Amino acid sequence: MEKRIVFLRIVLALMIFILAGRLFYIQVVKYNFYSEKAMEQRIKSFKISEKRGDIYDRNMIPFTDRDYKEYVFAIPKMINDKKRAAEILSEITEISSEKIREDLKRNKDYIRYEIRRDVDFSLPVGIFKLELPQRYSSNSLARHVIGYLGDKKMGLEESFDEVLTTDASDSIAVFTDGSRNDYIKGLGVKIQTVHDKVFGVKTTLDYHIQKVVEDVLDRRRIEGAAVVLEVKTGNILAMASRPNFDQNRIEDYLKSSNEEFINKAVSGYPPGSIFKIIVAAAALESGKVSLEDTFYCSGSYDINGVVFHDFKGESHGLINIVKGFAVSCNTTFIRIGEITGAKAILDMARKFGIEKDDGLPIPEQIGRLPKLSDTYGAGIGNLSIGQGEVLMTPLQAADIVATIANDGIRNVPRLVEAVVDEKGEEVKRFPPRESYRVLESNTAKILRYMMRQVVVDPEGTGKRAETFCKSAGKTGSAEVNKELNIYHAWFVGFVPYENPKYSIAVFVKNGDTGGIKAAPIFKEIAEEIIKY
Incomplete structure (x- = not known):
């Protein structure tokens, strides 16, 4: 009888030790991992750009995505004073504040404007700047060869569309409450990148x-x-x-x-x-x-x-x-x-x-x-x-x-x-x-x-x-x-x-x-x- 009691005590102690070890592993060793997983369940993402393979010259100089353009993004649900936000955005974008106020009222996930004039003051919560690559710029070369994207395609963009298309993308991520309907403003936003293999086309052009x-x-x-x-x-x-x-x-x-x-x-x-x-x-x-x-x-x-x-x-x-x-x-x-x-x-x-x-x-x-x-x-x-x-x-x-x-x-x-x-x-x-x-x-x-x-x-x-x-x-x-x-x-x-x-x-x-x-x-x- 005593042997059985000793055996049960050993088994119980072993189970407690394993459980404690598991808790230590989850709460200490894998803390960051599970914290991120929990946070991801409270993140809402909006795709803002899709990565596409580049078209290069014979020396791997790109004809596409050569330049970056700076944009200002606004997330209406994170903005308290929309009138003030519209005035700030108007100053940056040179778009009328009335037009921007209407955009903010439409309750879109986000709105994006091209920055026309830089400012040195800080931006309120829910508004931030971001540089994005431009597929084509005002000084793009070989346009009749490279072609273009849109409802219809032309040139190498069309011929190699399957090669150049990828699942890689950049997204804006905002933190939400348990219902995922309201955004937690204090946590701000972050940029998420989805990675994928990207292939380009190397031409004979110089x-x-x-x-x-x-x-x-x-x-x-x-x-x-x-x-x-x-x-x-x-x-x-x-x-x-x-x-x-x-x-x-x-x-x-x-x-x-x-x-x-x-x-x-x-x-x-x-x-x-x-x-x-x-x-x-x-x-x-x-x-x-x-x-x-x-x-x-x-x-x-x-x-x-x-x-x-x-x-x-x-x-x-x-x-x-x-x-x-x-x-x-x-x-x-x-x-x-x-x-x-x-x-x-x-x-x-x-x-x-x-x-x-x-x-x-x-x-x-x-x-x-x-x-x-x-x-x-x-x-x-x-x-x-x-x-x-x-x-x-x-x-x-x-x-x-x-x-x-x-x-x-x-x-x-x-x-x-x-x-x-x-x-x-x-x-x-x-x-x-x-x-x-x-x-x-x-x-x-x-x-x-x-x-x-x-x-x-x-x-x-x-x-x-x-x-x-x-x-x-x-x-x-x-x-x-x-x-x-x-x-x-x-x-x-x-x-x-x-x-x-x-x-x-x-x-x-x-x-x-x-x-x-x-x-x-x-x-x-x-x-x-x-x-x-």
Whole structure:
């Protein structure tokens, strides 16, 4: 009997010891943990921002969330003197106190205003300041590439929406009483962050080169586009279109013609004389025209009653393909087109990528070529000078030049390198498409020489494109309205001449001739970016 009593006493003592140990663990060791858990049951949260993955340049410089903006938040249920609060908020936000008082009376969970004027006095309970990242700012770059968010999306924001969307967010947390209806004012507010994996998109764009291009277009106040490609890789280093748009005010453009949203860098336009690059390539590659062949330019050329004229009807006399290219002689190139044949020209255009979908993650037009049946008679005249049914995008124009500068090998243009994590480590890589040869090396060499003559020949149409690092290219003036003398102006070229690094296409909608309007823009861009 005594043994049983002793045993029960031991068991009871053991139970008391375990219970005491558990109480000590809960009340002392895990005090903070359970206190927070209890407090969480009395916390009410309001989501104020959602984290989204960033879009970066090739060096991990972000295009998005670059700037922060300071806001003032007000929680109506925590404010006793709403009249005084409205006066304070009015001073900070420059919004009328009457409007703010109405907002406070609506009994929202919280209201938020952008801070317009900073103040040095303390804010009452229920009002506080907070900085939040801005997806887009007033100086955001590459807007036609990055796109925008909203009811509808555009650009990379749309193409990579699933990648960029996360569950990470920031919330305002306020403490409530047991009913969770009244806020405990003395405990204030805190910011809660919900963490989640965040992935970004690393593009091929170069932030600094993109800025140079956009600054030049803005200074020139033109409507058009410019593209910069890296010759050795085909990577798109810059892509800009004008007019531009404000990514934070999309609704302002919905009642307009939507011209601001058109990415002219990947939209098709008549190329005019820059198409002579393709005609010359087909003629030389086929062997049907040599550098020794000469052509007589009288200033006009008749095909079945349709008369084609040189610019201002000027006669260039007896010239070869090099001189004809330098002075952009229409009659010479129509004759070269007839000798070469439309099929060879169209085949060459397709080898260069016209009418091909290169799979960019943004909408792009593929260009347009006439049917072979439409090139008979006067049709060969239009084809040979880039008029009629021919359409080309500025990106395609830069791509053609890059292929020639790269010794005849085409690197398919690329815009996105990889999906990356927050540390910049690549999670998924998008390798370049397979390169292929378009031209024999010698043909490409001749074309580079011809493009150099456009810039250095005393009569060359591209003299205004010459740079301190030596440039080469081709002008284009695509006729839009003959009666009103309206042209789309083009200049496409590469720099430096000896060791090509960049291919640049400049397009000015409804501008002037390419030599007058586009060539100086090319020069300005080239001389700025050559340092990168």
